[in-house]
Amino acid sequence: MSQAASQAIKLRVVVLISGSGSNLQALIDGVDSGDLPIEIAAVISNRPEVMGLTRASKAGIPTLVLDHKNFASREAFDIELMRTIDAYTPGLVVLAGFMRILTPAFTEHYLGRMLNIHPSLLPKFQGLHTHQRAIDAGETHHGVSVHFVTAELDGGPVIVQARVPVLPTDDAGLLAKRVQKQEHVIYPLAVKWFAEGKLKMTNGKTELNGELLAENGYQIEANDI
Ligand code: NHR
Ligand code: GAR
Numbered sequence: 001m002s003q004a005a006s007q008a009i010k011l012r013v014v015v016l017i018s019g020s021g022s023n024l025q026a027l028i029d030g031v032d033s034g035d036l037p038i039e040i041a042a043v044i045s046n047r048p049e050v051m052g053l054t055r056a057s058k059a060g061i062p063t064l065v066l067d068h069k070n071f072a073s074r075e076a077f078d079i080e081l082m083r084t085i086d087a088y089t090p091g092l093v094v095l096a097g098f099m100r101i102l103t104p105a106f107t108e109h110y111l112g113r114m115l116n117i118h119p120s121l122l123p124k125f126q127g128l129h130t131h132q133r134a135i136d137a138g139e140t141h142h143g144v145s146v147h148f149v150t151a152e153l154d155g156g157p158v159i160v161q162a163r164v165p166v167l168p169t170d171d172a173g174l175l176a177k178r179v180q181k182q183e184h185v186i187y188p189l190a191v192k193w194f195a196e197g198k199l200k201m202t203n204g205k206t207e208l209n210g211e212l213l214a215e216n217g218y219q220i221e222a223n224d225i
Helices: 003-008 022-032 051-058 074-086 104-109 130-136 172-195
Strands: 011-017 038-045 063-065 092-095 114-118 141-148 158-165 199-202 205-208 218-221
Touching (some): 011 051, 011 172, 022 172, 051 063, 074 104, 130 141, 158 172, 172 218
Parallel strands (some): 011 038, 011 092, 092 114
Antiparallel strands (some): 199 205
């Protein structure tokens, strides 16, 4: 396919970050290798001077900082964030380590076209500090989920999960590393499915290749630790 023709069909994606942006990097690498048929139209961070912004700039992607501390309320921040995102006319919004809870008006606006990656085997361990909580609970397995974002925090339909073992020698940092390796596999995969039109949200459930998925989504077993 010619360059012009392949560009014409590319899904425009806006990525929201708050930190190091290793998941953003996995998406950038997917685009660079020709694996991921998307155009990352912009990267927006709610925190200034984070590593993810440097990664985006290096890849030639427009970056913006919208510091939530400059807004009087969550609602006011979200309204400006929506305006900023929509200026890039994305077909998909990707939360990649984005750490601000979003208002229902925001999640409604992007319903069915916003994804999040959450470091647990949802519906287990919604919210923060998931690795320590999994260790404290004595779990033998932990992992990561990609899901559609709804108003319910980490409660939207799961698309894909990867499981990893929890080892007796683990601390939260070691476990997080093992999980993150899988994040960088399953997030580009889910975004690719969406870009190819194979993935959608139907009546509050995940539909992949024309079939509704069970609660835990498509399962990928990590074959290396
Ligand atoms: N918003 C909605 N409505 N629904 C979801 O599923 C969301 C969301 C916003 C972010 C990511 C999520 C995660 O993967 C996410 C999913 C931040 C917090 C949090 O408590 C919780 C979950 C997630 C992200 N944030 C604090 C807050 O007051 C701030 C913490 C901080 O700044 O470090 O917003 O886990
Ligand atoms: C990732 O591990 C992601 O799962 C997690 O934060 C990290 C961000 O890393 N997300 C959350 O905890 C959301 N609350 P990254 O900035 O290097 O992609």
